[in-house]
Amino acid sequence: MNWNSVYKLVKKIPRGRVTTYGAIARSLKLRGGARAAGHAMAACPNGRGIPWHRVAGAGGRLLLREPHVSLQRKLLESEGLHVVERRIENFAARQWLPGKKKRRI
DNA sequence: CATCTGACGACCG
């Protein structure tokens, strides 16, 4: 699979915005669907400028387990997002869709 | 090659 395209897309997520595995999968038309996107992120090389923390599950749920979810939450909050109980508050407005430019909070 | 697992998601009761 061309995870590179996934990473490339994730890199484009603006600061303070988030997207989902499903959105990534649909945008890139990954065969494996959302799960494939999940695999891509799981295998993503950390420390390459990939804002992996800006990727959440459907509905803005954080799917990672400890301790990664803690880091993700920390990073998201440092970008101004509000996370409560593994959920991103006001996720709908914070979501960034690939290709779509218009999105006002 | 067979099986299992999983950073998924939509649906349903």
Place this chain on the structure above:
DNA sequence: GCGGTCGCCAGAT
């Protein structure tokens, strides 16, 4: 909200 099912399938073992 919660748990179970199903479709999907890439890696790992």
